[in-house]
Amino acid sequence: MPSIKRLETPLTQANLKSLRVGQRILISGFVYTARDAAHKRLTNAIDAKEKLPIPIDGQIIYYAGPSPTRPGEIIGSAGPTTATRVDVYTPKLLANGLKGMIGKGHRTPEVRMEMKKYGAVYFVTVGGAAALISQKITGVKIIAYEDLGTEAIRRLRVEDFPVLVANDLNGDDLFESGRNQYKREQ
């Protein structure tokens, strides 16, 4: 497996170029949470040519809806949700400069094509490891759509947030290559 690499946000084409599928990456900086409902509002705003409540260019969206924060803590449990559900909205965000996404599960062939076209990378982190992942989040601020509750857009400050590269700029796919390597004939 390729060595561990550190990345800081915002992302640039240059620092994404060397990333390869299966590589462990530790992300530091800001990421923005958004799930289905926030994606719907963001893309509606793009269609209506309205100003977006978050910067998109060079940024990372994390598909996550955290559990409530206990008093005295930074955030509740905040693991990834399934990326496939927001795939219908993703191309419009990619066209507006989105460079990274963190989630779990695979992307549709259409989104993979668009990612390649716009030079964006999809990272995965472990579904159902939310207590562990939350320890890498050092700050939280609700930025937009507060009425959506857990689905509001939050800006998270992360330090060495652990992800794996699932789709790189070459168009390779972790799920395909992983499965092909370990499939046994019955």
Add this chain to the structure above:
Amino acid sequence: MTTINLKEVEHKVNEAVKTINFDTPDANIIRLTEALRTESSATGQLAMQDIVENRRIASERQVPMCQDTGMVIVFADIGEEVQFLNGNLRDAITSGVQKGYQEGYLRKSIVVEPLFERKNTNNNTPVVIHFDLVPGNKLRLTIAAKGFGAENMSWVKVLAPAEGINGVKREVVRAVEEAGPNACPPVVVGVGIGGTIEKAALLAKRALMRNMGDRNQDQRYAKLEAQLLDLINATGIGPQGWGGMNTALDVRIEFFPTHIAAIPLAVNLDCHLQRHISIMF
């Protein structure tokens, strides 16, 4: 007649929804550790390490293992000789869940109706409750928090009798393959065979409520469970779909008599969390 105080039921349900979201039973830890030890894929090992470490942190800090703290499902097996005191059973379960989700800082993920406004009920209820009458003077509540990454990838269909055992094998493996990484593997696979379409779905859900590694009492079905586990683990999907040998932790079948014309078949997937508990009153 035996009298059961519903205040006690409410209290135990409240405690249970927190426990299942924070703590992992020993049998599950043993199975997860075995999966970590036997995994030969480097990326698969990485996923299993995070999964095992997450259990330790969640239990130690009493925080949810996953931010999706699920929809609550309760199987209420009510003894025919039981009498309830202080209200009704449905309200006691609902109130216990509401209080537990509030006190435990668990995520409220239920919307009022599925299509139009999808407004959150903000208390994680209603609860899906399956009431059943059984002989005796006890009440057994089996309480589960079901995450929807895996629920989303579950289904019911009806096979023709001629499709038989091979048809069931083909369809169960296909369900896991189609779910791929999205159901948060390594998964637990609940299979319901027989009855009618709703009965098959309930059987599959019931199968998920069994303890890790408990085989079907009927040797033929127990053998089929083991065969299905091998077939699923040969797909190469692996932990989180990152490639590897551990795609499922367990396969459990429940069956029921059915009509001469059909094999109703339901596959209900659960993620590796397997959050459920049984309480006897």
